[in-house]
Amino acid sequence: MNVFRLAGDMMHLLSIVVLLLKITGIKSCRGISLKTQELYLLVFITRYLDIFTNFVSLYNTVMKLVFLGTSSAIVYYMRYDRIIKLTYDKEQDTFKYLLLVAPSAVLALATSHVYTVLEVLWTFSIYLEAVAIMPQLVLLQRTQNIDNLTGNYVFLLGSYRGLYILNWIYRFFTEKHYRQWLVWTCGVVQTIIYCDFFYYYFLSWQNNEKLALPA
């Protein structure tokens, strides 16, 4: 494992910690898209089905369990916590699941490497992860007064994707048989989706102003 991959994973973990701290600390999930969180949970479930059959390292197994656990907790809090659920912007979070899930499923069926249930679901998770942030970005555009934690959450998540690309470039040059067009294409698409957000994030940081995305 190289330093980019490790840093990427840590950013991913940190983004989840920031989100959980926000939700449980201030008992509010304002500005957070439940749809994005549920899609991430679906991504983790479909990708990590091999958790007990394909052992890579203790690190991988622990991280998989952490991601499954924390994303379940986030969805649980937003849907069922007596206080937290009241702060969810349900009317604003209108992105249609089907718009993201259906194309991912079709592409997975069309391009899967091998046609086994696990492999098709794994491919599905790669496509779905690339677009799962979209409901969150749409919700951010509609949210006035985005709080710092929400902005930082999306920033950390975007950093994780950027670092994974550096990891792939590194592996491309250091490992002989490292050619993964599907994963790379989806990863690059996913990172491009964040570009607009990054632009405004840095702008607000530079000018010391509150983050606001133009509608």
Place this chain on the structure above:
Amino acid sequence: KDSKAAKDEL
């Protein structure tokens, strides 16, 4: 083969 390699990432 290529998809196997990605399985060591998260």
